[in-house]
Amino acid sequence: MATREGKLGAGRSDDGPGVPDSAYWISRLGAMIKERRSGRFTVEELAARAGVSAGLISQIERGIGNPSFSTLSRLANALGLPIVAMFEGPEFDERQMIVRRKDRRRLVVPDEGTVHEILVPSSNRRLGMLSSVLPPGYEADEVGNTHPGEEIVLVVSGTLHAYIGGQAFVLEAGDTATYDSSLPHRWSNPGAKPVELLAISTPPATDLTH
Helix, strand or coil: CECCCCCCECCCCCCCCCCCCHHHHHHHHHHHHHHHHCCCCCHHHHHHHHCCCHHHHHHHHCCCCCCCHHHHHHHHHHHCCCHHHHCECCCCCCCCCCCCHHHCEEEEECCCCEEEEECCCCCCCCCEEEEEEECCCEEECCCCECCCCEEEEEEEECCEEEEECCEEEEECCCCEEEEECCCCEEEEECCCCCEEEEEEEECCCCCCCC
16 A cells, blocks of 8 residues: 555444544554464564564554554565454354445555455455545555455546556546456556545455555
């Protein structure tokens, strides 16, 4: 996601619960990352695998860091941890078919202004689906993200600048991009209006950021 290390928070729209304390979510995520790392990697080893600084990982694990969604997704990918585990809200039974809008698991990164919602009931499915809103001025990491499988992105509203496998595209509302998600891919929104997009991946990506 964005290159700046935005504070992580989680919340809901007016038709659901309010926004919980960001410090609580940072503390929870730090504990989760430390638990998955301990006995497997040192902080330095995880930093090398994820491409983030050891100092930042140490801060996150102590609940005092300000991780961006990009940083969290890189850590999740390096640890084999589904990024959905970092979202607010419970994971439903994999046999459930319906997810009501008010029940979506959600992740808000306030300083980035990005909002992400999981649209499938469980990460134990063959298909993953994510809704994201990118604010004006949003810019993802230049390196881009990669994960196994195939992905299709649909621009619901706004104008998305997509960078996939070294190629640049401008996508308008209704346009789609389909690609091998092992290719580096990232998004930006240099326009004056938010961009809303849907990303569908198979298999479900542990790294859902763009």
